[in-house]
Amino acid sequence: MQPELESTKAIAKSSQPTDAKWFEYLIRVQPHHTDYSGTVWHGSYIIWMEEARVECLRSLGVNFADLVALGCDLPVVELTVRYHRSMQMGMEAVVKTRMSSIEGVRINWDYCIQSLDEQEIYVTAQVTLVTVDREKGKIMRQLPPSVKDALIRLSV
Template sequence: MISPYPGYLREPHYYETDQMGIIHHSNYIRWFEEARIDLLTFLGMPFHTLEAAGISVPVVAVDCQYKNMIHYGDRVRIEVYVQQYTGTRMDFAYRVYDDKTEQLMTTGSSKHCFIATEKNRLTSLKKTAPAFHEVFQQFAEIQPEPQA
């Protein structure tokens, strides 16, 4: 049985800031990836496991909305949700909260597909990797994106 994902805790690094001590906008996409990789590990499918099975998961689109500024010294929790899972594609939603105040700081999303590395073609996990498919499908059911 899959448990709900508790979120990814992140303390911004000084080098990620601009001259005002605010996290530069380009870093949020990297944070989303860190959280997504952490989620895969939480689900028992570290990224290298997918790659070893001949599956790559490229990003086909990404989006980010900045609600409040995050500063060096803040600590954030990045929650990851599945917006949609079809077996050939998976879309994630991200919500970044201040870990102390619970204030919503940033939201975002990323869209992905599953590629059979050997053929370099879109693949259905339901057919080519049913164990992965089952995990993703169960996670999508227990931790869907919350309504706005």
């Protein structure tokens, strides 16, 4: 058994999900997600988190392709990841995500990647996005109405 690392202040707020507001996205580790030893490459977890966030928004009626067509993008401006335990090829897990807050133009999301039986936590993370006008390359001071309405539904 590996020793548990102490929690850092940057990710202390992230613990195992306990409430019903989490969106769940199932994944299975494929060979291309791993390194030569069959262990998941660290960047694969980030890809799964983005997929979960995009699917969460889609489930609320906000399709990322529509945002792009409107000239809007949601780039990551901050990312904090805590790797608790590595995953191996063939394993299944659930990526849980939720919008934790909107602070001005910053949209904060929490993540927990864990075993299907919720007994093992593999990764916890926080991601901060901002809304950017793709044409001007500048931060939008207001969210597009459809995005704002969907995010409000997420926080209820």
